[in-house]
Amino acid sequence: MKTYVTMGRGGTGKTSFVALMARYLIERGDTPVLLVDADPDQNLAEMVGVDFESAGKKTIAELLGDTFIERGGTTLGIPPSRRIENRIWEQGLYEGEHFDLLSVGTKWVEGCYCLPDAALKNALSEITRQYRYILIDSPGGLEHLNRKIASSVDIIFDVMGPSSKSFAHVKRAHRVIQEVGITFNHLYVIGGYAFPEELHAKAAHDTGLPYLGKIVNDPLVAGRVLAGESLLEIPAATPAYRSIAAMLDTLVPQE
Ligand SMILES: Nc1ncnc2c1ncn2[C@@H]1O[C@H](COP(=O)(O)OP(=O)(O)O)[C@@H](O)[C@H]1O
């Protein structure tokens, strides 16, 4: 099992990157893949063609409310982590042909419920162990991750935006990761679709981190996102997809 997570400022292209990374793994047959939408904006589902609500699925925040808050701790004899795990399997997990998807929801990111957090952590580690790859689409920082989803990840991708603030972000990110106690094997910097070519050398030099390359600015991707269409069926020759596949080719172990 490998866990990959994105970070970076808003609008740099993190969510579309995760969707196209899912496409890459599916194309390679590296499944099952679990997608975790940990951004309260919840746009990963749409980018992989899933209508989470119409599919009758609930976010983890909603299930936590159902399990621990509205209905209290009345299910005697069943430990909290078991209770939430059962609910996630039954009501929270969208099961697709090539990938499954969980959505974190809003309240959960903002709130802190200590019992649920501990129970959830156990439950999620049971659930996630079924997968070969777990791709987490996170909002800007990673502060929310550790207590909840993942305290140990294989790769963190920091997707850089066009402004000089992106450089400051990368430096701060490193510190935040250490402060919240997330361990990782690799931290890579990626130029987002709007990251200027002329800053590539600077990205590698200033951040002191391995710079993997840049996501190509691609009107097809922008158009699909705008239209609310899936990025999974995007043609394999699409420049943005090719650029992401080329980066991942250097990372994902070849069979
Ligand atoms: N490769 C790309 N080429 C052109 N536009 C893109 C690309 N990736 C994303 N975008 C545009 O940028 C916007 C933000 O992308 P998104 O992946 O949601 O970023 P983030 O998750 O970092 O906020 C999307 O609405 C889309 O229009």
Ligand SMILES: [Mg+2]
């Ligand atoms: Mg996003």
